[in-house]
Amino acid sequence: MSAIATSFDKLMQECARVPPERARELSMAGHVAGSVMSPADLLSYLIGWNELVLKWLDRDDRGEAVDFPETGFQWNQLGALAQKFYRDHHALDWSELLERLSMAQAGLTRAVAARSEDELYGQPWYGKWTKGRMIQFNSASPYANARGRLRRWLKEMT
Template sequence: MAVPQDKDELLAAIETEFGKLNRTLEEVPQGLVHERTMDGHAKGTQMSPFDLVAYLTGWNELVLKWLERDSAGAAIDFPETGFKWNELGRLAGKFYGDYADLPYPRLVERLHTAKARIVAAIGRTEDAELYGRPWYGKWTMGRMIQFNTSSPYANARGRLRAWLKAR
């Protein structure tokens, strides 16, 4: 899918990639959701489908935090308070731990909720705000949202499909 250039394309990318991901998540046998046999987000680590959903949920909720802080005129600690961009493996581990106690169906529901809230926030935002100016460094708000929603959805789906095929 091409890189979104406006609000409508961003919303379409999110919906399309999330729909594909969701269909693939539905194929994961419940008895295997905690099986850590998939390459993890940090070099040399393994993760489970549960961890992958926790990672996506963590990033989606982080995007919501960014948007809420921006809306309030508050500073945003990109990517997250206490983390630098070169520590994303450590941040992934944090996300795995943040949701470890949730039942898998509740975690998937939480991902759906976060994605719906992002879509609603985009719906309330004008194209000029999403794509008309840099928001973080050279990146627009729309691009930062896309980097952390539709792109990871597509990546996660590919990982899951390969993992399922290997079963």
């Protein structure tokens, strides 16, 4: 929980520096080699993954099968999944994206807090990975990566 909170807070500090009028500017290296994206796409990607993890946890809590990574996508199709996330949130403006990401992060924090250490780290959940690691892979780690991308982008634009 500490890693999620710390990396999210640092990310949000960088997001606050993004001029909203440039949030849809396609000038940042994309998630697929040779592609470009906007800061808004970057937030859409984070929202998509955070909400996907919440979906995984909800399905698991209800005893339903979890379709990793997402229905209709395989692990070798993450570029296509990123493009889906960009499309899913394209209608949202910068402030709406920030709010949606904050809500998703808060949901993850609640989900982690509601689980025991044993449930999070006591046994594998997907392959060799525990729930705790799967959550981290799709929250704290991507927040730190996104922060670095935004920092580089902000530096390049000045």
